[in-house]
Amino acid sequence: MSAHPASGIGLAVRHKLLPILAFVIFALMFGLYLLLQPHGIQTSVLVTASNKGALLALVAMAQTLPVLTGGIDLSVGAIVVLANCLASNLVNGTPAQIGLGVLAVLGTGVLAGAVNAMAVVVGRLQPIVATLATSTMFYGVSLLLRPSPGGEVDDDFASALTGDVWGVPVSLLLLIAVLGLLWWPFSRSVTGRGLFAVGSSDASAFMSGVPVGRARASAYLGAGLLAGMAGLLLTLIAESAQASAVQAGDFTLNSIAAVVIGGTSLFGGSGGLVGSVFGAFILRTIGDLLFVSAASPLWQPLFQGLILLGAVSLGALPLLRVRNRLELFR
Amino acid sequence: MSGSAPTSSAAGLLGRLRGADLPLLVAGGCILVILCAGATVNGAFLSPHYLIQQAQVASFLGIVATGAMLVILLGHIDLSVPWTLTAGAMLGTGLAGTAAGGAVAIPVALAVGALVGLVNGIGVAILRIPSMIFTLGVNAVLQGLMVLYTGGSAPPSTAAPLVRWLAGGHLVPGLPNAILVWAAVGLLCSLMLRRTIAGRTLYAVGNRERAAYLNGMPVRRAVCGVFVLAGMCSTGAGVLLTGYSGKAFQGMGDSYLLPAIAAVVLGGTSIMGGQGRYAGTVVGTILIVLLQSMLAVLQMPDAGRQIIYGLVIFCMLLLYGRQRAAR
Numbered sequence: 001m002s003a004h005p006a007s008g009i010g011l012a013v014r015h016k017l018l019p020i021l022a023f024v025i026f027a028l029m030f031g032l033y034l035l036l037q038p039h040g041i042q043t044s045v046l047v048t049a050s051n052k053g054a055l056l057a058l059v060a061m062a063q064t065l066p067v068l069t070g071g072i073d074l075s076v077g078a079i080v081v082l083a084n085c086l087a088s089n090l091v092n093g094t095p096a097q098i099g100l101g102v103l104a105v106l107g108t109g110v111l112a113g114a115v116n117a118m119a120v121v122v123g124r125l126q127p128i129v130a131t132l133a134t135s136t137m138f139y140g141v142s143l144l145l146r147p148s149p150g151g152e153v154d155d156d157f158a159s160a161l162t163g164d165v166w167g168v169p170v171s172l173l174l175l176i177a178v179l180g181l182l183w184w185p186f187s188r189s190v191t192g193r194g195l196f197a198v199g200s201s202d203a204s205a206f207m208s209g210v211p212v213g214r215a216r217a218s219a220y221l222g223a224g225l226l227a228g229m230a231g232l233l234l235t236l237i238a239e240s241a242q243a244s245a246v247q248a249g250d251f252t253l254n255s256i257a258a259v260v261i262g263g264t265s266l267f268g269g270s271g272g273l274v275g276s277v278f279g280a281f282i283l284r285t286i287g288d289l290l291f292v293s294a295a296s297p298l299w300q301p302l303f304q305g306l307i308l309l310g311a312v313s314l315g316a317l318p319l320l321r322v323r324n325r326l327e328l329f330r
Numbered sequence: 331m332s333g334s335a336p337t338s339s340a341a342g343l344l345g346r347l348r349g350a351d352l353p354l355l356v357a358g359g360c361i362l363v364i365l366c367a368g369a370t371v372n373g374a375f376l377s378p379h380y381l382i383q384q385a386q387v388a389s390f391l392g393i394v395a396t397g398a399m400l401v402i403l404l405g406h407i408d409l410s411v412p413w414t415l416t417a418g419a420m421l422g423t424g425l426a427g428t429a430a431g432g433a434v435a436i437p438v439a440l441a442v443g444a445l446v447g448l449v450n451g452i453g454v455a456i457l458r459i460p461s462m463i464f465t466l467g468v469n470a471v472l473q474g475l476m477v478l479y480t481g482g483s484a485p486p487s488t489a490a491p492l493v494r495w496l497a498g499g500h501l502v503p504g505l506p507n508a509i510l511v512w513a514a515v516g517l518l519c520s521l522m523l524r525r526t527i528a529g530r531t532l533y534a535v536g537n538r539e540r541a542a543y544l545n546g547m548p549v550r551r552a553v554c555g556v557f558v559l560a561g562m563c564s565t566g567a568g569v570l571l572t573g574y575s576g577k578a579f580q581g582m583g584d585s586y587l588l589p590a591i592a593a594v595v596l597g598g599t600s601i602m603g604g605q606g607r608y609a610g611t612v613v614g615t616i617l618i619v620l621l622q623s624m625l626a627v628l629q630m631p632d633a634g635r636q637i638i639y640g641l642v643i644f645c646m647l648l649l650y651g652r653q654r655a656a657r
Contacts, residue, residue, distance in 0.1 A: 072462070119644070124652045126601045128407070132588060133644040140636030147633070246584070253409075253466055266460040298481065302474025309467030316457035328458060329540040329549060 018263025018271070022278035029285045036292045043167050049288065050169035051162050055233050057175055057280035059251050060258035061183070062226035064276040065219040067259050070199040070268025071120060071127035073220060075135035076227045077251030078142070079112045081243060083231020085142040088151025088241030091232070098157050102232060109228015110221055112138055117220035121213045135248065142243040149242035151235070158236040171233065175277065178229070183273045191218050199268025258283050261311050282311075353598025353650050357613045360646065361620060368624045375627065382505065386498075388619040389512035390567050390574070391589055392612065396519050397563030398590040399611045400556045403523075403536045405603025406454060406461035408560050411590060412583035413472035414446050418565025419578035420476055422493055423485050433492045439565040446472065447561025451554030476580075483580075489572040497573030508570055515563070520608040532556060536603030592643050593618045595651065 030049070039045050059076055066073040083105050090101030112134070119130040161170050186192040194215030197205035206212050230251075235241055256266075262279025264271025286307050290300045322328060368375035394411060401408040418439040425435040446468065453464035489497075497508045523529040531552045534542040543549045567586070572578050597614030599606025621642060625635040 123648055124654075125647050126651065126653065129591070129595050129601050129647060129651065130644070132591065133640045133647060136588075136640030137637050137644070138640075140633045140638075140640065143631075143633035143636060147631075246581070249584070256463060256466065260460075260463050266463060298478055299474075301477045302471065305467065305470030305472070305474040308470050309464075312459055312463045312467050313453065313457060315459050315463075319458055326540065326543065329543045 019275035019278060022262050022275050022282060026278050026281045026285060029282060029289060033285055033289050033292065036289070038292070043164050046167075047162070047164050047169045047171075049284070050172045051233070051237050053281045053284045054169075054171035054175045055230055055237065056251075056254060056258060056284055057277040058178070058226050058230035058233060059255040060262065060276040060280040061178070061273045062223040062230065063252075063255035063259050064262070064264055064271065064273050065195065065222045065226075066127060067256075067264055067266060068195045068199050068268060068271060069216050069219045070202070071216070071219065072256070072266075073116060073131045073223045074128060074252055075112070075116060075131040075138055076223060076255055077248035077253075078135035078138035079109055079224055079227035080231040080234060080251050081241075081248045082112060082138045082142045082145070083109050083228040084234045084238075084241045085146035085151075085243050087232050087235035088153065089145060091153050091157065091235060093154070098154050105232050105235075106225060106228045109224045109226075109231065111224070112227070113221040113224015116224065117217040120220060121217045135252075139243065139245055139248060146241050146243050149240060151241045153235055153239050155239075158239055161233070161236050174233075178226070179273060179277070186218075186222075187272070191215050195219055196269055199265075199270075201269075254280075254283060257308055257312070260315065283308075353596070353610050354607075354613055356646060356649055357596055357598070357610070357617050360642075361613070361617050364617070364620045364624050368620075368627060372627055375624070382509075384619055384623055385616075386506040386508050386574070387623070388615050389506075389508040390571050391586060391593060391619060392512045392615040393515050393563050393567040393570070394586050395590040395593040395611050395615050396515055396608075397560030399594045399597075399599055399606065399608065400519070400532065401461070401560045402591070402594050402599055402601060403532055403603055403606055404553060404556055405536045405539070406553070406557075407591070407601075408450065408465050408557065408564075409462060409587065410446065410450060410465040410469040410472065410561075411564050411587045412581075413469045413476060414443060414561055414564035415568040415571070415583035415586055416578065416580070417446070417472050417476055418443055418568025419572045419582060420480055420485055420568075421565075422569035422572045423487050423489055423578045424479070425490075433490065435490055435493060436496075436566075436569055439569045440562050443561035443563070443565030444558045445561070446565070447558035448554060450561065451557035454557065455550040455553035480580075485578055488576050489569075493569055493573035494576070495573070497570045508574065511570060515566075516608060516612060523608055528552070528555070533604055536605070538604075589618050589622075596643065596646055598650065 033049075034041055034045070037045065059080055062076045062079075063073060086108050087101065087105045090104055091098055092101065115134055115137075116127075116131055119125050119134060120127050123130065161174070163170055165173065187195075191211060191214050194205065194210045194212065195218070197208070197210045198212055198215050202212065205215075258279035259271070259276050260266060260279070261282055262271065262275030262277070264275055286304060290303055295303060319328070365376065374380055394415065398408060398411065421439045421442060422435040425438055450461070450465050450468055453459050453468070454461045457464070495507065496511060497506070499507045501507050501510060523532065531542065531547050534545070534547060535549050535552050539549055542552075564583075568578075568583065571582065593614035594606070594611050595601055595614070596617055597606065597610030597612070599610060621639060625638060630638070
């Protein structure tokens with residue numbers, strides 16, 4: 001990355017500049033939101049914000065893994081909806097049944113991810129079109145599972161996971177656990193390093209003996225698992241499910257936006273899950289800020305769009321450093 | 331692809347099939363299979379009336395797919411299709427009450443499409459933002475503008491007479507004009523791709539942007555131009571759709587983005603850009619429309635319809651959408 005050798009804190013900061021920037025922007029915006037919203041700083045306000053943020057953050061994390069390899073998963077939204085529909089049928093009854101239901105939901109997410117992984121790694125299809133096709137299939141299965149909106153979830157389980165422990169939202173703890181227990185060890189493994197290598201240069205990674213296929217497959221499997229978790233969380237928050245193609249599309253599109261705002265390159269090879277989490281929280285807070293601001297509801301979609309467009313346009317800033325115009329073209 | 335001398339006829343044939351004709355043959359074969367399957371279930375499936383009706387439905391998707399194909403040939407993608415199309419439709423109906431029987435709606439919609447495309451082009455070609463995310467942002471902005479324009483509900487007015495005539499009238503008896511519009515758009519696009527410098531530039535940029543730039547081609551202008559054309563295709567299809575269905579509504583463009591991309595890819599255009607023929611897009615469009623229509627005729631529940639639809643696209647991709655292994 002850097003042209004001259006640097007060490008210690010300077011290097012660490014430069015390496016993590018984009019996630020840090022995303023965090024600062026989020027902190028400022030969330031502070032503003034807390035000031036503007038009418039309820040004062042209460043646990044309930046934090047819990048609601050955390051639940052909605054964690055939901056999008058999980059989907060954004062799911063999207064980040066394939067994007068790091070230079071691919072994309074347009075089916076994450078459909079997997080979320082699929083897991084949502086399944087969870088609304090299964091997460092109920094005795095504690096053992098609930099536990100099995102949760103496992104089944106997460107397993108379904110992994111299975112959906114496995115279909116994508118097979119398509120991309122074994123089938124050698126372009127991720128963008130392959131996941132487009134699989135998302136239609138996943139949506140079809142969701143319709144089978146839940147032809148009409150509704151469903152039931154165990155109340156205690158739902159309120160436990162969407163509530164708070166000593167004032168700290170459980171969903172936030174869940175998010176930290178996923179980052180610390182799943183992503184941190186994985187990103188330090190050979191396969192995890194392989195994600196970045198494959199995204200930087202497929203051919204070089206292969207020549208260097210990186211397990212290219214395994215790295216790429218793990219990205220889509222991981223995306224399936226995280227999207228499954230998001231679907232579960234969605235079910236616990238909403239306490240119902242709906243097989244909605246619009247909702248699936250919104251999740252997918254917002255996840256891509258969150259990934260970009262979080263500083264992960266859509267060309268692959270650089271970025272990370274932590275940035276995407278902040279990207280997701282930024283997106284959510286924009287919506288909340290518009291909600292509490294005095295802006296007329298009719299203007300809100302336009303503001304939201306303009307902010308989104310402006311945020312992604314910040315990606316043009318590195319152009320100012322380009323000396324040779326040839327570098328612009330790929 | 332086209333070797334100077336026929337080295338080994340078998341290998342040459344296979345190479346040719348892989349190059350361009352395999353997608354056309356497979357997609358064409360699929361169309362025949364669908365027609366036969368449809369005919370065994372319901373005899374009316376092969377009646378001229380039904381087929382012409384399908385062609386009319388296909389013409390809207392076909393025009394959108396034309397724009398999508400041009401963008402995909404560059405190696406980019408245009409995700410702003412849904413609300414660009416809706417914007418065209420809403421302007422089309424919104425201006426229907428004005429002078430000259432609402433004829434002004436068509437040029438206004440096309441101009442708006444060109445403007446949207448220009449914004450997309452500037453973001454992608456000059457700011458160098460990945461097209462997938464920039465066009466997504468533009469889509470969100472357009473949605474906001476249209477919510478503001480219509481006050482959040484469907485516009486009350488209906489399409490102007492001229493627009494209705496263009497979509498559903500019969501200049502040639504028995505043939506809806508929408509098909510003629512699609513044919514004209516397709517002919518122009520096909521001529522541009524095959525016969526003009528612009529078309530050659532487009533393929534060159536799609537194959538390797540850097541090489542095209544070093545060869546002195548106006549790369550940025552080409553990218554901007556293609557997005558402008560794609561925007562005009564989207565709004566044009568939107569206006570035409572209001573002439574067919576009579577009204578515009580929120581979210582009417584949502585069902586055109588993915589089918590258009592699927593039609594282009596099933597027609598053999600590489601999603602990486604630089605490779606593909608317009609004839610393939612036409613065949614892909616017809617395939618998608620017939621597939622949707624047959625699943626509807628079979629009175630399949632929506633769930634099964636979605637699964638089969640995705641499965642067919644998936645299997646066809648496996649037949650000819652595979653990349654070379656990275657070694």
